[in-house]
Amino acid sequence: MSGSRGTHNFNGFISFEGIEGSGKSTQAKLAADYLKGKGRDVLITEEPGGTKISRKIRGILLDAGNNMDPLTELLLYNSARAQHVREIIYPALTRGIIVITDRFSDSTLAYQGYARGIDLAVIKTLDDIVAPDLKPSLTFLLDMDVEEGLRRNRAAKKEDRFELETVEFHKKVRNGYHQIAVEEPDRIKIIDASASVGDVSKKIIEILESQWL
Ligand SMILES: Nc1ncnc2c1ncn2[C@@H]1O[C@H](COP(=O)(O)OP(=O)(O)OP(=O)(O)O)[C@@H](O)[C@H]1O
Ligand SMILES: [Mg+2]
Numbered sequence: 001m002s003g004s005r006g007t008h009n010f011n012g013f014i015s016f017e018g019i020e021g022s023g024k025s026t027q028a029k030l031a032a033d034y035l036k037g038k039g040r041d042v043l044i045t046e047e048p049g050g051t052k053i054s055r056k057i058r059g060i061l062l063d064a065g066n067n068m069d070p071l072t073e074l075l076l077y078n079s080a081r082a083q084h085v086r087e088i089i090y091p092a093l094t095r096g097i098i099v100i101t102d103r104f105s106d107s108t109l110a111y112q113g114y115a116r117g118i119d120l121a122v123i124k125t126l127d128d129i130v131a132p133d134l135k136p137s138l139t140f141l142l143d144m145d146v147e148e149g150l151r152r153n154r155a156a157k158k159e160d161r162f163e164l165e166t167v168e169f170h171k172k173v174r175n176g177y178h179q180i181a182v183e184e185p186d187r188i189k190i191i192d193a194s195a196s197v198g199d200v201s202k203k204i205i206e207i208l209e210s211q212w213l
Helices: 024-037 052-062 070-094 105-115 120-130 146-155 167-183 197-212
Strands: 013-018 042-046 098-102 138-143 188-192
Touching (some): 013 105, 024 042, 024 098, 024 138, 024 197, 042 070, 052 070, 070 105, 105 167, 138 197, 146 167, 167 188, 188 197
Parallel strands (some): 013 098, 013 138, 042 098, 138 188
16 A cells, blocks of 8 residues: 555546545546546546446445345455456556546445454555555545435435445444545545535536646
């Protein structure tokens, strides 16, 4: 996770993170559209997903009918990511394409680490193997009240395995994200995601313009 091996130095890698219903998919698309409008070459992708194999793994992970052991869950997320980074993300970044991903390694730390309780050091070690030196240069953490996020998703009829978790679980996820953000304040920008879609997008674009473009 330290990036100290320094074999890759990509700075067009942007991730969106946050609890369920915080607007990651909505805002990732708006940011991608904005950058494309500025003439940039942009690839938008998501985790778990981005490749045929990773999408199949996503199906297993999000299936509300599956009662999954936390270790299985951790390894499946990492399997999906291993394929995603090798098949899609590294090649795109190498070609100079901006990659915007809807969730990445911080999700694994927040959900499987802080919320499920798996040792953070184990998760970081796995991440070093799966995505060596691949850290987003910029991460938008869409932060909002957990119950409100879940309400948004219920209104949109989204019901995957994580939507069925307790509010307590989701509060641990949110708290985990806060801890990660404290450790890496330069990379992780906390955005108030309770504002309107337009206002959240405006804030994100301001940051893209001031810090990155
Ligand atoms: N700022 C907002 N205000 C109100 N509703 C919003 C806002 N942003 C997104 N929504 C709506 O809330 C729902 C969840 O948004 P979205 O799918 O973008 O969140 P997400 O973080 O990607 O969720 P998930 O964690 O389930 O992938 C959608 O129905 C979306 O239209
Ligand atoms: Mg989404």
